[in-house]
Amino acid sequence: MTTAASLPEDTHGPWQSLIDLRRYDRSPALAGAEERAVRELGLRNLRRQRYHDPDAPQWADISRLTRPLQDVNASFDVPPTEHVRRALNDAVAVMLLRCADEGRAYWDWDSEEWLRFLGHNHRAFQGQVPDWTGGAVRPALCGYAYHLAGFIGFNRLGHFDRLALAGRVFGRHLVEAEIGQVRTVLTGWGYQYGQDHDKGVPSVMSQLFLLNRSPHTSDLTTAFFDHVRREDLLTDGGTRVLFAVQRAVAALGHCEAPALRSGAERAGHAGVPPMWGEWVERWTATTTMTHRSRLHSRAALLKAGRWVADQQPEAADPATWTRQTCAAWIAAVDRMTIGDYVVRTSSFQERLGQPLQAESKAGLVRAVRVFFRDIQDWEWLPRRFDPQRALALPRSINALIGPRPRVIADDVWAKLLWAGLNLEAHDVPRGKAGPVYPVELVRAVTLTWLFSGQRSNEIARLRLGCVRWQHDGDPVVGNSTQILARDAVCLLDVPAHKTGTAFTKPVDPLLGQAITIWQVLRPSQPKRTDKRTGEQVDFLFSYRARAVSSGYINSTIIPMLCRKAGVPAVDARGSITSHRARSTIASQLYNAKEAMTLFELQAWLGHRSPESTQHYAKISPNTLTKAYEDAGYFARNVRTIEVLVDRDAVTSGAAAAGEPWQHYDLGHGYCTYTFFEQCQHRMACARCDFYSPKDSTRAQLLEAKDNLQRMAVSIPLTEDEQAALTDGQTAIDQLLSRLADTPTPAGPTPRQITAPGTAQLLPIVGVRQGKATQA
Template identity: 55%
Template sequence: MIPAHARPPALGLVSAAGGPALFATGGFDRRPQLLQQEAAALAALDLQALRRLRARGIPRRTAVHWQALSRLVDPLDQARAALHDDGEARHRRAGSQAVAAVLANCRSLHRSFWGWTTWDWARLCSSSSAKFRAAQELSTDTTVRPYLIALGYLLGGFADFQHLGNFNRLHLAQLVFGAPAVEEAMNEVAVVADRWGYRSQNREDGRYRLPGVLAQALLINRSPRLEDLSTEGFARLHAHPATSTRYSAGFFVLQKIVADLGHCRAPIRLGFNHAPALAGVPEPWAGYLQRWYDTSTLTVNVRNNIRTNMAKTGRWLAAQHPEAVDPAHWTRTTCADWVAAVDKMAVGDYVQRTDHLHDRLGDPIAPRTKSHILMGTRMFVRDLQEWEWIPRRFDPARVLAVPRSIAALIGTDPRVIADEVWAKLLWAGLNLEARDLPGTSAGSYYPLALIRALALTWLFSGLRSDEISRLRVGCIRWQHDGQPIDGDSREVLAEQAVCLLDVPVHKTGTAFTKPVDPIVGQAIDAWQALRPAQPKRLDAKTNEHVDLLFSIRAHPVAKNYINRTLIPSLCEKAGVPTADVRGNITSHRARSTIASQLYNAKEPMTLFELQAWLGHRSPTSTQHYAKITPNTLTRAYTEAGYFSRNLRTIEVLVDRDAVASGAAADGQPWQHYDLGHGYCTYSFFEQCQHRMACARCDFYTPKDSSKAQLLEAKANLQRMLVSIPLTDDERAAVDDGQTAIDALLDRLADIPTPAGPSPRELNGPNLLPIIEVRQGNQR
């Protein structure tokens, strides 16, 4: 006896809206046991002869045992007659062989098909056509299996298609409902799909029909009418075991189309931001954590990150401090132990799963990760205290602060892509073609115009991936001399047109407008001209229904498309690796690269200008993106003239005759410092305080004197360069001019010169000759 819960429903095929039954089974004798005469007839029948008789249409009265099997044969014949085919002989023969296969299986199972379970029908239909033919006692035509599945669907309510492998669901739906009914549903779907930009999978009529998905939806819903695909009907579809991962995305698209037709509500995709179950987290820590997650007003991503880190804390508490699994029992000692544990933590410690960590398992976590864990702990404990869920025992900002040893390892470090690699990526983006993109035989999933606009926006705009995916239709505006212009004015656009990009509300601020290269605007305009009409979509940040720019088939481009598909394609076309010494080339690294290039340009943007262009709230954030290149730093250092500002090189003339003859020992000058306007013979010139005012000093010889001319006429002079360090006053005199010179002369007025008298005693002029200090030879 088959238990009641294993039996199929009393009704066979009924419309989901409660309309008339397409095939009702309530009038048949549905006892699951085989009657004695039925078992005897099945045992006596030669199934090979039975197949031949049924295939040839020999009247049932010519067979001795047909009357005994009428309770089984009549429903099979009526179900077979209810199927929709073209009536060809091979189809009639296939239907008869399917009926014979059912009767043979009744003999094997010793019960009627009314008592078969789902697995009984699945085993009879087999997991593939090849296995089905091999399992039959006789050679079986390939058309038999669809008829057998259809009989199971009508008589046994069998719809667990996941056990049957790959088969033509559209053909099955046409057998059950009729080709006109299925075609009508397909046409309704095609109208909306065409309007949204789905590519054709039927090259003859140019319509995208979602054939397998729609056919399976109609079969599981047991109705060929789209009106019967209600919101509850789609809920049953998503919960049905035959709805595998392969069909889940298709059902999501189908529900959007049916919702546009007004038959159901639009689907809600949870995406990847759903919170996983808290495995291994003790109570009451898990309860507080979930309550905090449901109460906090932080963004979903931030809440998920803190929740994951606090789950680690809960597992650590269970292992090290079971007395403190209640947050109300935390003390300063618990906080100190947690800070120390975070400082020593390794990858894989206290996590829920480790299968994705691979070679990183056991490595020390990064300083920035430690900082994020402690920051999450501070926010979590602070909120519990502020909301008065736990008593305030300590200040989380102090006892859970990041240790100085960890904070010292965290600094601004933009991961800039090398100039030569970035130049190749720019070339690849500007020359992107359809063959450069991965895809099926039908081409890339997204239109080429969309991908080109997306690539150039990433390469030139310096936007985050979230900002790119949330750009809106009409985000490009053109200006010339501060006046708006039409994007079709090619004459103006060819000349000094300014392209402005409207950036939506983003991570750190409100919406703003920034100038971008005109090539970005031209690519976006080209895509907007081809973009199919799309339904408005809710912007999660602003809660507005907006027209997203990069949207096709009623869905925006995936946020990870740039990292997962676009960047590898550009790298392959450019002939560069997808990673460098700084890690993988990601969408966010373009932001750092563009910012650094603008900061190091020949006419660079200032830090505040770059802050406004990037949309940062403060210059501190901008410093994480703008990095001064070594070339720029070298040029700035050279132009600053640090060495030359502190050391001045002047030419010295050495009289070799005076040295060789011994006259130098008797006091005759032999060393002459070329000051530009004269010569100084003072041997300790670098120590003289009057180097900026030498006139009327006994050691000074003007160049217009006869003595200087005789010196220059000597043939045996050796010239050399000497670096003279300058004092602060002398540097000021050189750099600042007349005011500093006057101040220097006033200070030296009473200081003796190397000859003895002071400048005041020498009664010199107010403005004494000044050394013309230059680099290199003074001649």
């Protein structure tokens, strides 16, 4: 028999099993003598306890059953302790008793029989074996199944130590060395290992070795990883760790890196007619859209395919689509609700049944329109209708679509800024094994969102070394903290984006310092493909060989800041999202005391057109209020003048006899006409009988009275009167000319009264008035 000491230790040579099945008699039937021998030996002999008889003749009758089991025991890399020896003897006894009960040798058991024997979990196993069977017996039986029957269904055995089993089968030192290579790569990328509870990678690697029947990492091929993933052969949460393991194996040069598939990429063909699905995949493989747009369009086309299967089964072939089919599709989209014709609804359970937003409807119609436009232009199908007309977006939907940047209120934004600037380690969200990302990375992402005014996709795609410093117009050499703390300018390099090419913009030094700190601590990461440009780049916000998702700000950063700042995540304008910060920052820069011009703001935001910038540069209420007050809207349309009420004339009854008692102060005199607000000459007084100049004796006597009550009345102005007050002498002359033949309240016209060529304008009490020429 082979001993554990003779196990191969070469981690580079191919691994060969020490169990050669060709050496054994693998007859499936159990001979009568074999079954009698097992019964006659009894438990003491079968378990090889202290007083067993090793020379009993029955051992010879069952040698073809015991020899393979003893060879497997000898091949196990286990410590030579008395406890282990007893466990292996008990495992052999259990196997022999099972064969006697079944009436068949274990060579005849298939995978399902082995699975029933080993049990779906440890409790199920203990329920069908003798009470004296210890916990170390089941791993030995798993080794028998692996070596003698090729059993690999360990993912169906519940929870047990697969690392120990792999070490027992292949050798502990060999398994540990191979796993060590992978863990070294992952640790260099930022994965945290060494904790007692962290057994994810060793467990998954052990399962992979057992499934591949080789303990060498170099034997883990791309096809094998695809097979494991497709057949779901891992357990204990192994699927989540498998992605990281394959990336590490790829970094070692043994396989291809796994593709990171988004939800749109994983959208399956469930419910989609096969022919429609084939056309969609063909179009997806040919279109030159950006990666993200291509995936969104594919998901929309698959949704249209499910609608076809449900409502228009005869239209499963795009060649059969007509204008009537297009009209039916647009009508269906207009009435569609959230959750219709989708595969998974777990992400929007609370919104199921609500109407689709206009933008979502437009996206569905646009995807089908572009699909038919392309396959007709590429001459895959004959042109039966014009997609631009037959699949045009209805006005009722199009009218609801437009730029809607939503500014965050100044007080809420100030609290979010405070929360970001005072971010602590305990504020960072934690997973089961600790923080998902280091606090330095989270702080850098947070300040980038708060200060850069960039889209979330642009933040996620920032590259290593994107921050540069200048002092007095010259680049800062080295890392002079004195210069950086004093008056250095921080420049941020923004990658190619939605509306333009790469550009550079100034940002607050606080942002630059946070990014610099993260760059120092950032573990070395493999280059990844920028899906917008196709370049292999070093993403700044990358950890554990994965770039931070563009949705990380919405899903994690904003809720974290809202909790710390004590503000709700939803305000009157809707949820606080990553893009709202861009509008908020742009509006504050546009309304600052030393405000940016529209074209400067356009360059800072990276817009291709100033029209886009206008949607973001919202005038603040304070700025708008000041401008409104300066415009003097009320003063232009309504003027306030002072009225003197002669209470003596009222109380004495003289007013009832026709004595003037109400005097309108015109500045240059008083008007006693009771219906002054209706007089057409009020802003250019013709000095009729109701007029008393201030230099007259009558006016002086009026002002000398003690019992006068002063009041103010508002007089609405006509357009000519507004012009006379605000537009200067020319307007005054035009007003006087127009009123020359208009009768005054006393009867005569100004021409008959022989009024002067110019007249003094009415001064407005309590309201700032423009320049006016007085008569």
